Amino acid sequence: xxxxxxxxxxxNQWLRNLNAKIASIPMILTAVVIFVGxxxxxxxxxxxxxxxxxxxxxxxxxxxxxxxxxxxWLVSIQNLAVFGCLSLVFSxxxxxxxxxxxxxxxxxxxxxxxxxxYPFALSFIxxxxxxxxxxxxxxxxxxxxxxxxxxxxxxxxxYNSNIVIYGILIAALWQGTGLVMCLMLAGLRGIDxxxxxxxxxxxxxxxxxxVMIIIPMMRGVFITTLVIIASGIVKVYDLVVAQTSGxxxxxxxxxxxxxxxxxxxxxxxxxxxxxxxxxLVTVAIIIVPWAYLEFGGGRKRG
Amino acid sequence: MKLRFLAAALGATAALPFGAASxxxxxxxxWWTSGGExxxxxxxxxxxxxxxxxxxxxxxxxxxxxxxxxxxxxxTGGDPMAATQFNHGRQAEELVQAGLMRDLTxxxxxxxxxxxxxxxxxxxxxxxxxxxxxAPVNIHSWQWLWLSNAxxxxxxxxxxxxxxxxxxxxxxxxxxxxxxxxxGGQPWQAAGAFDVLMVxxxxxxxxxxxxxxxxEEVAAGPEIAKVFKAADDARRMSKxxxxxxWNQATNMVITGKAGGxxxxxxxxxxxxxxxxxxxxDYTCLPGLGVNEVISTGxxxxxxxLLEDEEKSKxxxxxxxxxxxxxxxxxxxxxxxxxxxxxxxxxxxxxxxMKKGLDILAKGNVIQGTDQLLSADSQKQKEDLFSEFxxxxxxxxxxxxKRFADIIAAAD
Numbered sequence: 001x002x003x004x005x006x007x008x009x010x011x012n013q014w015l016r017n018l019n020a021k022i023a024s025i026p027m028i029l030t031a032v033v034i035f036v037g038x039x040x041x042x043x044x045x046x047x048x049x050x051x052x053x054x055x056x057x058x059x060x061x062x063x064x065x066x067x068x069x070x071x072x073w074l075v076s077i078q079n080l081a082v083f084g085c086l087s088l089v090f091s092x093x094x095x096x097x098x099x100x101x102x103x104x105x106x107x108x109x110x111x112x113x114x115x116x117x118y119p120f121a122l123s124f125i126x127x128x129x130x131x132x133x134x135x136x137x138x139x140x141x142x143x144x145x146x147x148x149x150x151x152x153x154x155x156x157x158x159y160n161s162n163i164v165i166y167g168i169l170i171a172a173l174w175q176g177t178g179l180v181m182c183l184m185l186a187g188l189r190g191i192d193x194x195x196x197x198x199x200x201x202x203x204x205x206x207x208x209x210x211v212m213i214i215i216p217m218m219r220g221v222f223i224t225t226l227v228i229i230a231s232g233i234v235k236v237y238d239l240v241v242a243q244t245s246g247x248x249x250x251x252x253x254x255x256x257x258x259x260x261x262x263x264x265x266x267x268x269x270x271x272x273x274x275x276x277x278x279x280l281v282t283v284a285i286i287i288v289p290w291a292y293l294e295f296g297g298g299r300k301r302g
Numbered sequence: 303m304k305l306r307f308l309a310a311a312l313g314a315t316a317a318l319p320f321g322a323a324s325x326x327x328x329x330x331x332x333w334w335t336s337g338g339e340x341x342x343x344x345x346x347x348x349x350x351x352x353x354x355x356x357x358x359x360x361x362x363x364x365x366x367x368x369x370x371x372x373x374x375x376x377x378t379g380g381d382p383m384a385a386t387q388f389n390h391g392r393q394a395e396e397l398v399q400a401g402l403m404r405d406l407t408x409x410x411x412x413x414x415x416x417x418x419x420x421x422x423x424x425x426x427x428x429x430x431x432x433x434x435x436x437a438p439v440n441i442h443s444w445q446w447l448w449l450s451n452a453x454x455x456x457x458x459x460x461x462x463x464x465x466x467x468x469x470x471x472x473x474x475x476x477x478x479x480x481x482x483x484x485x486g487g488q489p490w491q492a493a494g495a496f497d498v499l500m501v502x503x504x505x506x507x508x509x510x511x512x513x514x515x516x517x518e519e520v521a522a523g524p525e526i527a528k529v530f531k532a533a534d535d536a537r538r539m540s541k542x543x544x545x546x547x548w549n550q551a552t553n554m555v556i557t558g559k560a561g562g563x564x565x566x567x568x569x570x571x572x573x574x575x576x577x578x579x580x581x582x583d584y585t586c587l588p589g590l591g592v593n594e595v596i597s598t599g600x601x602x603x604x605x606x607l608l609e610d611e612e613k614s615k616x617x618x619x620x621x622x623x624x625x626x627x628x629x630x631x632x633x634x635x636x637x638x639x640x641x642x643x644x645x646x647x648x649x650x651x652x653x654x655m656k657k658g659l660d661i662l663a664k665g666n667v668i669q670g671t672d673q674l675l676s677a678d679s680q681k682q683k684e685d686l687f688s689e690f691x692x693x694x695x696x697x698x699x700x701x702x703k704r705f706a707d708i709i710a711a712a713d
Contacts, residue, residue, distance in 0.1 A: 051396055052396035071704075072689070249692025251692060262681065264374070265367050265370070
């Protein structure tokens with residue numbers, strides 16, 4: 001044996017970076033057992049009639065039939081769709097506009113940035129409670145405006161079934177846009193000064209530079225932000241609990257709350273599992289094609 | 303996560319020597335956190351401490367809906383408390399079937415619970431396959447209408463004597479800027495109010511047909527349609543309540559901001575704490591003044607199976623303490639509920655409690671819906687009625703149809 005000279009005997013692909021691979025075994029196991037295993041377990045038990053305790057008595061699609069016949073679930077899905085679309089659009093737009101304004105080399109940028117980011121440091125429960133008070137007609141915005149003289153002013157989204165989801169949206173945006181702004185700002189700072197100079201020399205107006213040049217260049221940042229916002233939307237739960245606990249009536253229910261309530265309050269695990277499986281399916285329908293385009297199908301972008 | 307676990311483990315080892323030195327500590331979890339409730343549970347703690355043991359209070363705020371999942375996950379997760387409150391009936395049924403709860407039959411026979419607990423349906427609800435698994439502590443009945451005398455005075459109308467008079471008085475109350483009927487936003491409140499209307503308007507027989515025999519034809523029939531008509535009135539009268547918790551709604555009645563509230567007799571503890579007197583400051587109408595029937599649901603303590611022998615012994619002491627006549631009187635006076643023993647003297651009881659005791663003595667009782675329906679059906683009912691009370695465009699007919707479906711699917 002003259003020893004393994006580099007290139008002569010190609011080492012087994014599986015043995016490359018062996019140390020790193022061994023080191024990652026615990027994490028791989030955790031991921032497989034906890035995430036994949038837990039998910040599979042949930043899906044299997046969603047076809048049973050488990051009540052308080054899980055048991056393997058299969059009932060086919062009964063739980064799903066009941067789920068899709070339940071008015072509360074349908075309301076939850078609608079709410080999630082409205083809340084999801086609007087919060088996605090608004091937090092991206094507001095976050096980007098704030099970041100662009102912040103990027104104009106203004107004074108006290110640090111202070112502003114801190115103020116904008118502060119809400120993000122609060123938990124959803126605290127955010128929810130703060131906005132519950134602000135939107136309460138007896139103590140909050142409505143009463144302040146009325147005390148200033150506009151006595152017919154009415155602003156009570158949390159007590160109006162038709163618009164309650166927007167009340168929750170306001171709180172979510174207040175909490176979340178600061179983070180989006182920071183991510184965007186980081187992206188903007190990553191753009192080369194020379195590009196701005198070149199655009200200026202060519203006489204391209206500033207808004208056009210942003211839309212046509214800067215935003216396409218920030219693709220990576222946008223995708224990161226999108227994933228963060230989207231995952232926040234699907235799991236929205238505590239904000240609703242703190243602000244309205246699903247009310248008035250069932251007008252502001254969301255899927256995650258349905259899952260929790262039916263698993264634990266109604267002691268009907270099967271129903272809760274069916275609902276959470278539906279949530280997983282929804283997410284998968286959105287994520288899988290996107291991930292395929294983004295990561296699969298060859299590397300189109302450099 | 304790991305750090306927290308470590309801290310918990312350290313904490314546990316540090317606490318151990320103290321526990322061994324003094325009498326046995328028992329952690330008792332419950333969801334009695336409003337003013338009147340906390341005062342009542344302090345009586346239980348006092349009585350148990352007097353036996354030389356120590357009551358470690360594990361109050362969980364946020365009413366039963368929040369507390370029960372926490373309790374259940376602790377029991378099923380292998381970290382049981384020594385005793386825990388449930389509404390007796392079907393809430394703990396599966397825990398018992400899974401063998402996680404302790405059989406109390408021995409103590410019950412020794413202390414003759416079968417003789418002293420009245421009405422006997424209370425103990426029946428604790429009994430699963432011939433064994434007794436819980437110690438009932440009080441009887442709570444839902445079927446009460448609490449009225450604020452001050453509110454009616456302000457509106458210039460007589461304090462109503464029954465539901466129909468109350469509905470008739472509603473416009474006058476509204477004119478005076480008073481919400482006629484306070485219904486808090488928590489879902490169980492709307493569902494509970496409906497059950498009360500059901501027994502008051504459709505009567506005991508129909509109530510039992512629907513909830514005990516799950517007869518969907520009756521549930522869809524004309525008698526129950528009347529109940530939905532009344533619920534429609536209640537919905538109109540509750541407009542503008544804008545509070546969540548039941549005790550906030552009760553507080554509206556106490557302060558005269560609302561005319562009345564349909565709530566169980568636990569509301570009475572709040573009136574007492576506010577220094578109000580039955581008959582003078584507030585009026586109570588059992589069975590809404592129409593049908594004087596009360597349900598005999600209530601609270602009970604369940605004892606998870608523990609390995610620690612000393613703790614198991616202390617559990618027995620606690621179980622027998624809870625049913626002692628003195629404890630029963632002290633606790634129930636503060637709580638505003640009725641004692642589970644027929645042989646205790648409640649001379650100190652106020653007007654409303656006496657009305658309740660009278661009805662109990664006459665035997666005009668029904669089982670509560672917690673005892674008759676599974677938690678699952680109860681939750682579906684809550685969803686339906688919280689939607690119905692909030693959404694004025696939902697017709698009583700639609701609601702009744704959905705109600706009949708829930709009853710048909712109930713087990």
